[in-house]
Amino acid sequence: MMATGKIQKITIVGGGTAGWMAAATLSHHYRQHALQIQLVESDQIGTVGVGEATVPSIISLNQYLGINEREFVNATGATFKLGIEFCGWRTPGHSFFHPFADFGAPVAGLPFFPCWLKLHREGRAAPLQEYCLSAAMAKAGRFAQPDDSAATPLALYSYAYHFDAGRYARLLRDYAETRGVRRVEGRVTDVALNPHSGDIETLHLENGSQLDGDLFIDCSGFRGLLIEQALETGYEDWRHWLPVDTALAVQSRRTSAPPPFTRASATAAGWRWRIPLQHRSGNGHVFSSAHMTLDRARESLLSNLDGPPLGEPRPIRFTAGMRKQFWHRNCVALGLASGFIEPLESTSISLIQTGIEKLLQFLPELVPEPEKIREANRLNREEYERLRDFIILHYKLNGRDDSDFWREMRAMPVPDSLQAKLDAFAEDGRMLVYEQESFREASWLALYNGLGYRPRRYLPEVDSLDTEQLAQVLEKMRRAVAAGADSAPTHGEFLAQLEAG
Numbered sequence: 001m002m003a004t005g006k007i008q009k010i011t012i013v014g015g016g017t018a019g020w021m022a023a024a025t026l027s028h029h030y031r032q033h034a035l036q037i038q039l040v041e042s043d044q045i046g047t048v049g050v051g052e053a054t055v056p057s058i059i060s061l062n063q064y065l066g067i068n069e070r071e072f073v074n075a076t077g078a079t080f081k082l083g084i085e086f087c088g089w090r091t092p093g094h095s096f097f098h099p100f101a102d103f104g105a106p107v108a109g110l111p112f113f114p115c116w117l118k119l120h121r122e123g124r125a126a127p128l129q130e131y132c133l134s135a136a137m138a139k140a141g142r143f144a145q146p147d148d149s150a151a152t153p154l155a156l157y158s159y160a161y162h163f164d165a166g167r168y169a170r171l172l173r174d175y176a177e178t179r180g181v182r183r184v185e186g187r188v189t190d191v192a193l194n195p196h197s198g199d200i201e202t203l204h205l206e207n208g209s210q211l212d213g214d215l216f217i218d219c220s221g222f223r224g225l226l227i228e229q230a231l232e233t234g235y236e237d238w239r240h241w242l243p244v245d246t247a248l249a250v251q252s253r254r255t256s257a258p259p260p261f262t263r264a265s266a267t268a269a270g271w272r273w274r275i276p277l278q279h280r281s282g283n284g285h286v287f288s289s290a291h292m293t294l295d296r297a298r299e300s301l302l303s304n305l306d307g308p309p310l311g312e313p314r315p316i317r318f319t320a321g322m323r324k325q326f327w328h329r330n331c332v333a334l335g336l337a338s339g340f341i342e343p344l345e346s347t348s349i350s351l352i353q354t355g356i357e358k359l360l361q362f363l364p365e366l367v368p369e370p371e372k373i374r375e376a377n378r379l380n381r382e383e384y385e386r387l388r389d390f391i392i393l394h395y396k397l398n399g400r401d402d403s404d405f406w407r408e409m410r411a412m413p414v415p416d417s418l419q420a421k422l423d424a425f426a427e428d429g430r431m432l433v434y435e436q437e438s439f440r441e442a443s444w445l446a447l448y449n450g451l452g453y454r455p456r457r458y459l460p461e462v463d464s465l466d467t468e469q470l471a472q473v474l475e476k477m478r479r480a481v482a483a484g485a486d487s488a489p490t491h492g493e494f495l496a497q498l499e500a501g
């Protein structure tokens with residue numbers, strides 16, 4: 001068991017997105033404490049070099065750190081993200097949008113979806129996304145900040161960013177170094193454990209120097225230098241549910257205005273991403289190596305770029321899953337060192353953020369307590385498993401029939417926790433919500449509906465509404481959404497206005 005005295009020195013290994021997010025947040029959070037923070041990273045090893053799409057929680061991190069949105073967008077080449085466009089997941093040629101927003105507004109106190117479903121069954125409803133302002137703006141290539149004081153729920157939505165991860169790490173590095181974090185350049189070659197307690201005691205660097213610490217944060221990426229290689233914490237492998245295990249990543253030149261959304265296009269054995277930044281796009285093809293060769297994946301990636309590639313596609317291999325404990329002995333793993341559930345919903349950076357939040361929540365006075373560590377690990381597992389289920393859903397409900405990959409994904413048994421959700425929704429549109437869900441009901445609905453998975457029945461109360469009146473109310477909403485989208489500036493105009501201040 002780890003020593004239980006007050007932590008005076010924290011040593012972070014790794015200077016990717018995870019390492020610098022941790023350094024920046026910890027240096028700000030514990031600013032009143034006599035705490036030393038040091039971070040060791042190796043330019044020679046480098047970072048994973050991907051991870052550029054986010055979810056809305058990134059906004060609260062920047063706000064917490066006091067980083068101004070305009071400075072952030074300019075410094076990181078960021079664009080705005082209203083959600084993800086899924087192409088070809090239901091059938092080739094079909095697409096749908098997963099916005100960071102609800103669809104429609106309640107009608108006479110009843111939730112919108114069953115009202116829509118009633119009309120849809122009668123062939124009188126427009127597609128669900130036409131009742132969602134952020135989906136309509138995305139379709140039109142437009143973006144505006146949400147007006148939190150808006151009188152109608154139709155005008156409410158969240159947004160996130162696409163950014164250059166290297167530039168973001170650099171911004172956070174400057175932030176952390178200004179607040180006293182010491183950066184050490186060097187490669188850790190050996191990790192010495194205390195022979196009695198089993199805790200990490202000393203890191204040995206290639207140049208012969210040593211680093212000690214009371215708490216170590218492992219941000220060393222997939223290798224898990226401390227949490228796995230030194231502490232042998234163990235990894236839970238989820239490849240039987242999520243068999244994609246290889247990504248090919250390449251950047252390309254921007255030749256047109258950046259769209260305000262990420263695109264995820266299904267391929268024969270996985271999917272391709274397109275992440276638009278101001279100065280370039282990030283692209284990748286994530287696929288199952290058991291179902292597709294690297295050459296074919298490369299060809300599919302390069303022949304679908306929006307602009308000329310800025311290099312050769314780079315392969316990255318991974319195993320979907322999670323570390324059995326993210327906090328083990330005197331070590332906390334963040335980022336890829338703690339697990340990875342494939343990049344489909346851009347959740348990895350938000351998991352770094354919530355990992356840091358758990359650390360801060362359960363270490364308020366810098367004195368570690370075994371019970372709190374157990375609870376932090378329990379919550380972390382819950383969060384990972386809920387995200388895992390949401391990602392599996394995308395594959396399970398696919399409607400493609402053009403390859404073994406998609407047929408196998410449709411036929412596979414899913415975790416009981418997900419099956420229970422699928423069953424409840426299929427029955428009458430009910431949503432089961434567990435602890436530590438990262439994605440709200442609206443997100444599940446976007447996926448269910450986008451993939452054509454509809455309930456057998458809907459709320460009986462909806463039948464008390466007059467169909468004609470319901471049709472009029474929904475039409476009014478649809479028009480309000482269309483007008484709202486029309487009045488927003490284009491995404492390019494919005495970015496130019498922001499840059500000009």
Ligand SMILES: Cc1cc2nc3c(=O)[nH]c(=O)nc-3n(C[C@H](O)[C@H](O)[C@H](O)COP(=O)(O)OP(=O)(O)OC[C@H]3O[C@@H](n4cnc5c(N)ncnc54)[C@H](O)[C@@H]3O)c2cc1C
Pocket residue numbers: 013014015016017018019040041042043045046047048049050051052053054165186187188189219220221222223225247249284316318334335336337343346347348349350352
């Ligand atoms: C294909 C793919 C696509 C992704 N897309 C997204 C996305 O769109 N959105 C999202 O949120 N996330 C995404 N992710 C995840 C995201 O890339 C990571 O969560 C994020 O980059 C954090 O990585 P990291 O800091 O944990 O690791 P890394 O970037 O790998 O950094 C590891 C650090 O450890 C250092 N290091 C390692 N070993 C040593 C050593 N021995 N001595 C000293 N230093 C060492 C390295 O030098 C480096 O600084 C994606 C991941 C993959 C694989």
